[in-house]
Amino acid sequence: MLANLAASDGAFAADETSAPMDAAATSADATPISLAGRWSGTRFSRGPTPASASPGKSCNGPGCTLVYDIVACPSGWCGIVVADDKTCGAIGLRIAADRKLDVRNAFTGKLELAKGADAYVVQVWYSSPGATAGEDEGKPRLSVIGDTGPELMMFRRSFPFQAELARVSDAKCTLEKATS
Numbered sequence: 001m002l003a004n005l006a007a008s009d010g011a012f013a014a015d016e017t018s019a020p021m022d023a024a025a026t027s028a029d030a031t032p033i034s035l036a037g038r039w040s041g042t043r044f045s046r047g048p049t050p051a052s053a054s055p056g057k058s059c060n061g062p063g064c065t066l067v068y069d070i071v072a073c074p075s076g077w078c079g080i081v082v083a084d085d086k087t088c089g090a091i092g093l094r095i096a097a098d099r100k101l102d103v104r105n106a107f108t109g110k111l112e113l114a115k116g117a118d119a120y121v122v123q124v125w126y127s128s129p130g131a132t133a134g135e136d137e138g139k140p141r142l143s144v145i146g147d148t149g150p151e152l153m154m155f156r157r158s159f160p161f162q163a164e165l166a167r168v169s170d171a172k173c174t175l176e177k178a179t180s
Contacts, residue, residue, distance in 0.1 A: 088173035120146030
């Protein structure tokens with residue numbers, strides 16, 4: 001019986017020495033995701049269209065490209081609209097890590113496409129470079145879905161707002177340059 005007890009003490013000691021390696025792996029996985037940079041992509045929606053799109057038409061073609069310079073802000077991340085002439089516009093996107101979901105790449109917040117229009121409640125998922133196939137497969141990506149109203153109903157088949165953004169460069173706009 002003492003031989004069994006000695007053997008079990010050795011097993012416990014081995015478990016204790018492997019614990020720091022497991023903790024190190026966990027802490028590496030818990031590194032916060034940085035969304036800083038210029039993000040660009042196409043939006044698909046039935047909501048208000050940008051000024052560059054044809055009035056009264058849904059946004060599924062030319063004029064439906066979104067460009068945001070995403071920078072850190074006190075509440076998480078702020079997306080500053082970048083106009084066609086590359087000037088910095090207003091803060092149109094405000095997101096923060098979604099603590100309710102048990103995933104580190106999910107963010108929630110609000111998106112305002114046009115001043116005075118209803119804001120979208122959005123959920124954003126970050127994909128690291130190479131995680132998605134396609135035209136921008138080597139770039140980090142943001143998948144955005146949204147709906148007007150007080151909360152995003154995830155049990156829908158489609159959403160009034162959808163966008164796929166890829167990181168294209170470093171951000172040029174800052175919170176100080178953003179117009180109100």
